[in-house]
Amino acid sequence: MLSYTEENYLKALLMLSFQNETRPEAGTNEMAAHLGVKPATATDMLKKLKEKNLVTYQKYGKILLTEEGKKNGITILRKHRLWETFLYEKLDFSWDEVHEVAEQLEHIQSPKLVNKLDEFLGFPEFDPHGDPIPKANGEMPSFEKTLLSELTAGETGKVTAVKDTSTLFLQYLEKLNITIGTNIKVLELIDFDGSLNIQIENAPNRSVSMKFAGSLYVKR
Amino acid sequence: MLSYTEENYLKALLMLSFQNETRPEAGTNEMAAHLGVKPATATDMLKKLKEKNLVTYQKYGKILLTEEGKKNGITILRKHRLWETFLYEKLDFSWDEVHEVAEQLEHIQSPKLVNKLDEFLGFPEFDPHGDPIPKANGEMPSFEKTLLSELTAGETGKVTAVKDTSTLFLQYLEKLNITIGTNIKVLELIDFDGSLNIQIENAPNRSVSMKFAGSLYVKR
DNA sequence: TATATTTGTTAGGTAAGTCTAACTTTTATA
DNA sequence: TATAAAAGTTAGACTTACCTAACAAATATA
Structure with a gap:
């Protein structure tokens, strides 16, 4: 079981790996900045994530998600984007309001909830910003960039x-x-x-x- | 701003005050049992809640919510029961599955979300268990007991x-x-x-x- | 390539929320 | 009402996630 914070680190790492298309590794400072914490804090967490086999890295080296870490990150991203879609489509939230609330909702633990929500929304492929929503099996719908x-x-x-x-x-x-x-x-x-x-x-x-x-x- | 834990204590106190119709005060052990923590932990939190003017109590005395504490408790209960209704009505959760997930959802911070959800559900008065859902202004629909x-x-x-x-x-x-x-x-x-x-x-x-x-x- | 800059780590500290064990107060009962 | 039981508190310790300050390694640049 992952803590709220651990989930956030994994999602951040996943997002960074998308940003740097060519080299999916991230640095400590980059990661800390993305999460709004100090680099020292990120280093601490990195050790913990390494211990749990969610990232591979060594001192002063680059950070890379393991398969397990990536899987977890994708699950969180899936939840985030499904909730954004829910807020936008069903509750009339505007484009720029959905993110903040989805940041909270993405941490709700209930596999059933995610899948029922997906179904309720009609299995959407893209969220309100046009970003692909990972499917239940982890696949990402692709689109022309x-x-x-x-x-x-x-x-x-x-x-x-x-x-x-x-x-x-x-x-x-x-x-x-x-x-x-x-x-x-x-x-x-x-x-x-x-x-x-x-x-x-x-x-x-x-x-x-x-x-x-x-x-x-x-x-x- | 209340922490996740503080919110849980306030909701527990509110629930206990409903249970003991005649005397709305609660005891430390009772409260601890309701929350699944040890009495010592409850005592610590009580001091904190008193500091924040959310409860009135003195050493070895009974615990009572202040107006402010009650208001906060009702807000959480409102969220809990609205989410239960959402899960039951929209996502086909069964009667006995809604509680656990609503325990998590009730802590999402977004006044807009609560009110939009309420609207989306058609301003329901009772949750799937028949319990009254507090209205936005804090009023509780009453029913024959x-x-x-x-x-x-x-x-x-x-x-x-x-x-x-x-x-x-x-x-x-x-x-x-x-x-x-x-x-x-x-x-x-x-x-x-x-x-x-x-x-x-x-x-x-x-x-x-x-x-x-x-x-x-x-x-x- | 030597040095300055950037990047990352370590050590030590804080706050929240939890625990156990020992103690105190209140309440119930013999 | 004296005492046993129940209820509640205090002290000290642990974990998680964060911080600052000092230091170390890696990289960029003169």
Whole structure:
């Protein structure tokens, strides 16, 4: 049985491994920052997780989840994303409100609850941010990871997910009426600053920054 | 902000105050037993709760919730019973499975969640065991507290709630096809051992014990 | 490559919530 | 009412998860 805190460390490690596509290892400081604790605290926990065979690492080395650790991390991520979907779809929470509450709900222990919730929601494949929800067997639905910024002038993309899930970005998206499924046409690329002129569905044209375009995933 | 543990103590005290209708005070041992901790632990926590003005008590004296403590306890009870209702009604949990999971869910911090959940469930007044769900303002829906054992021969009662929520009893009720709303007619009272012959809806007559009849609330 | 910077570890400490064992107060009963 | 039993408290210890400060190793850079 894992403690609340241990679960959080495993999830953090899993998330970091997704972020660094090529090298799935994480560092102590990186991990501590992600969890909002001091590096010394992370070192302590790492020893504990190693003891329990959930991570492999040695002093001053990189941290890697074991199969067991990864399995546990995925279970927590599954719960997190299912709860986010529940809050968004059934209880009318907004895009930027779901995360905080799901952070708590993901720790509820009841395999039956998770699977019943999954069923109740109709076995969704993606959460409200477009992130894939791990299935009961641990598989992750895959999706095209094209960024809006990778499109060329004239191309149209349908929003599939957000890369940045910060409140500021999510609220900005809501203001622009962009949600999962929205079609965006790239009209012009501005070489000077990397910004681009786009058309969101049938709304008037507007310009968005390079940072913005690098935070949205689309499907061509 | 209350800790997970503090919340549990407040809820326990509230429950004990309901049990002892006439004298709402509780004792240290009683409270410890209810929470599954040793009396020494309860004493420690009591000091802390007193410090926070959530209970009034003095050494070797009886424990009483303050208004503030009661308010907090009711909030937790409200969450507990709403979640039980959710699990039972929406996720097909059985009568005896809801409690354990609701014990965890009741600690999720999000006023918005509670109220949205309440709305989603259609503002239910009673939980799956027939216990009243405190409203957002703290009010408790009231109901007739007649026990099946108080009926006389010939009278019929409609089940409104269970007094005993043990797994054994709940599973027995399920076996007998008794649920909230079921009509039970008392056919005969056996003075010898307090047992009674009853008819459950249209099922064949059967005999139940005094203990059984003292664990079911009905409405005449 | 020597040194400065970054990254990670160790040692020692704190707070919450739990325990056991010994003690004190209150209550029940002979 | 004296005493035995029950109820409640205190002291000291443990575990988990966190911290700060000092130190050690690894990496980057002059």
